[in-house]
Amino acid sequence: MSKVDPNKPIIQVALDILETDRAIQIAKESLEGGADWLEAGTPLIKSEGMDVIRKLREAFPDKTIIADMKITDTGAMEVEMGAKAGADIIVVLASADDSTILESVRAARKYGVKIMADLISANEPVFRSMEVEKLGVDYINVHAGIDQQMEGHDSLSIMKEVVRKVNIPVAIAGGLDAASCAEAVSAGADIVIVGGNIVRSSNVTASAKTIRGSVDSPSTVRSMKVSKDEEIRAILETVSTSNISDAMHRKGAMQDIFPMREGKKMVGTAVTVQTFKGDWAKAVEAIDEAKEGDVIVIYNGSRHVAPWGGLATLSCLNKGVAGVVIDGAVRDIDEIRKIGLPVFATCHVPNAGEPKGFGEINSEIVCGNQTVNPGDYIVGDDSGVVVIPKERAYEISRRAKEVEKTEQRLFEEIRRGATLSEVMKLKKWEKH
């Protein structure tokens, strides 16, 4: 049961933005959507220093402001800094030494502010939550960090245990959306801390309103359980190959592979085919090996003889294959376009070669200068094709989604009249 006000859980919006002026604007839009508390996120504090707390205090004199300083040492000195800059609540890492937490609590009492202990990466988080309560902290935040979220961690199951063990208000953070906010509040969270799903959306006010609705009426929110593969595919359908390449530190794109028909998105898992110039047998046999939702990825290497054409494309359509990628040529381009299956290739040419039978299906290949293994996720769109190694598919798809959300907000700010370099403060962030 909530310890603050069971009928009105608090929405704390985490301003994980790098510039004060953008953070203030996003804070304003979040408040209009029903957010309650404003958090100067750790990246914002690192980028702008304590001045951002002063500016937030100036802009929002009546609002509760949290300084997410994640204090690890010199508790008294840092709490004093946060308090004097205007914060109401200061965040200390629960994994910090007891001496640091005690000093933070003592300083907080002296300056009339509160302490929130963040359980991010704490060993034995449930036990530590009881310890830090005894040390005098005012709030506990059960938190899956952003990097941890990308690998599939969430904080809900731990939070459910923590709320039963402590008597102080409990916050939860870590990639929360409307569904997980509702679940957290139903399980007893007093404060939901939401970053990306509010601050990086193109319509911050509408996103905050959606979260407000789910937090105030959690029983009306439905969540659907899906498999990891379904989750990965669903995310990949919504992001672009450029988002994915950004998420992979600007890697993963196949070279010299182009869509044979634009406007066709392709998402699937690889069936790989190693073929040889002038031989189309293995490429076509791979259609029988492929399952619904697979992408056939072929290395052929010839720009003059095509191992693929219209008949093979139609066979793929019948089997529910998601698309085809060929490091090499295709033919029957008019038929391929009519059939509508996404096909990506180096070029097109009328010659077909012969079905000789050399090569291999489902071994590691290199296609478009990228290594592809069977089962890797392959995404294609008008910009080209990217390969996501299957071992990192969940993480990369989540990171690509974050890239896409960040861009949505940048698009919105550019629509309002700024240029890209202005929004990104490009000069300031050039490498020195």
Ligand SMILES: O=C([C@H](O)CO)[C@H](O)[C@H](O)COP(=O)(O)O
């Ligand atoms: O505290 C946070 C993180 O460690 C970066 O500073 C985030 O503010 C917190 O996780 C909430 O953000 P989302 O996970 O994006 O909702």
